[in-house]
Amino acid sequence: MLITLLFSNPVIFILLALALVLSLSLHEFAHAFTAYKLGDPTAKMSGRLTLNPLSHLDPLGTLLLLFAGFGWAKPVPVNFYNLDNPKRDMALVSISGPASNFVLAVFSALILGFLPIMSELVFTFFYFFAFYNVGLGIFNLLPLHPLDGFKVVSGILPSNLAVQWEQLAPYGIFVLFFMILTNSFQRFLLPLMFAILRFLGIPT
DSSP states (O other): OTHHHHHHOHHHHHHHHHHHHHHHHHHHHHHHHHHHHTTOOHHHHTTOSSOOGGGTBOHHHHHHHHHTSOOOBOOOOOOGGGSSSHHHHHHHHHHHHHHHHHHHHHHHHHHHHHOOSOOHHHHHHHHHHHHHHHHHHHHHTSSOTTSHHHHHHHHHSOHHHHHHHHTTHHHHHHHHHHHHHTTHIIIIIHHHHHHHHHHTTOOO
16 A cells, blocks of 8 residues: 555655556546547546646545555546547547556656666656556456446447447446455456566566
8 A cells, every 4th residue: 555655655655656646647638638639528628638637636536546555536527429430439538548558658668768877766756657557557448347448348349239238337346346355456467567567678
């Protein structure tokens, strides 16, 4: 849990919290920006087309991140019917968040690779910035409602299958809670995260 670092190593706590907050905020901004470019101004009208973390953080979700190790940011509002091609564009809006996380992870890897001489604090920030972005990218691509991966699958499937797929939405949250309670994320996602980090040249 991040909160334990607040008392044992407050400087590292600040760096990790900053890396996590920026990762979440840029993820949500990517959703808002993509939706706006595809014809839906809802996020912009709601004040979400911004890089300001305060516009994207959910109070309860942020507290849980600090105290329980999992949480969430405020979902970006998207009006399906404003999109130019609703079915396709909803998938594009959904995948833009995880895609932005992977781009940011690559950016961090480049910084760590091309700046071999840096302070320990700078290295720590970019290491965890890469770590959190890889984690967010993988986690949000899980095909479970309300995660982005669920809507991506819905947008890819033919319309008749997409209707059946959407009927599975109510069960997604129960699967997520089961995975959290059984530490499934640590057992299955962490090895994949470390493999991607190593692929990017980041030591694990």
